[in-house]
Amino acid sequence: MSSLPATLGIVVACALLGVVVVLLKHKFFPTKPDDESDAEPADYIAMMISVIYALVLGLALVAVYGTNSDAATDVQTEAGALHQVYLLADALPPASEAQVRSTTDAYAHYVTTVEWKRMADHQSLGPEGWTLLNKLRDIYQSAPTNKPAEQNASQEALSQISTLDEARMGREQDGESTMSPVLWIGLYIGGALTVGFMFAFGVKRRASHLIMVMCLSGFIVFMILLIYQLDQPFSGILSVGTGDFGSYFNNT
Template structure:
């Protein structure tokens, strides 16, 4: 957070320095118009278009993060349900199911999450653990009717867990389009640069305007950057649902 504030302040001060240098080297003449209608119109259009790019980018990264949060919650909830349902299975199968789902959760929290925080894709080992759990979850021949129903429900929850995991893997690979990043950077530079295209007679007013606009644009772009990867950064989705259910 400190680095973000430092970058925002640094960009604002740099823009202010440019304004002061520009006003010192190329001051407005006594008979010059401080505003031009064409420059004002173009500047306004660039600002409106850039606002659309900012909004689209923000919605995109926020939707990805929200989807990741939902997938993690669904995955942890399904794992918790499987462990609870194991109490209604035959003793041997119940023990295998509990051990299998707890091993899976440990793998997710201790191996996969650190990797995702570094930007890596979840390993295939998680699917191996789920396939093993699915193979051990078949209904034994001597099971009672209640145990058969419980086993079927466990398999249904296992399928839900697999779907949620697949969604989490997709979220881990999501990132903002390079086209939008290009629009964010170039549009921000154009928006700030156009503030220098027509003058303001009061230098202090001009400096405050440019500093405020530059700081706001820099902060918004950095915010989008922090939310661009849902499992890393200041707004990362954590493994809280797993730790709440399993205490790992």
């Protein structure tokens, strides 16, 4: 489910499966006149299930969209702060400037090549990135700042490193968090009940029944896959990429 063709293939396959079930239902269990008496209770129950399921879908979408949006914001903030730390090294003595430049490059490279894979697997980031970040902080704190420009640059860089630190912690939490299993259970059961009640109506016209079940089953599967993709902020079709780091650091 990490590619668009695979996702569309699953949606189409589930819609076609609904068509097959409808055909089998009309062949082996045709609608009888007595079934019309059960249509009104089934209509009421189906309406209630549909409303509740719509609420569950909305709750799940809001939850995963918020996580995905927070991940994008944290990555953008982290990359921007790291770039500012890189630029502020211009005001430092040559030796300290070279240390800052090499450390920021190493940090960006490590984040995009090692940590991104770990976040895609919902693993912890590990200590290496924090070590590089602490090294940056130590360089600015220990760099000789005899001139006002050097002092101002050092203070601003330390402020940016604090911002980078917070954004990094947020990115780590975004990579480890997943949607509650209770919501997943509600999505699966609610989807099955919603589609299942389409067979409780005494629909005599097979073509109409086919269209309704095919569209409903395909749409529900699409929504579940969309929620799944949004729940994977660092992998899949809708994942947050490394473009923010790549736009500042060419070696990433």
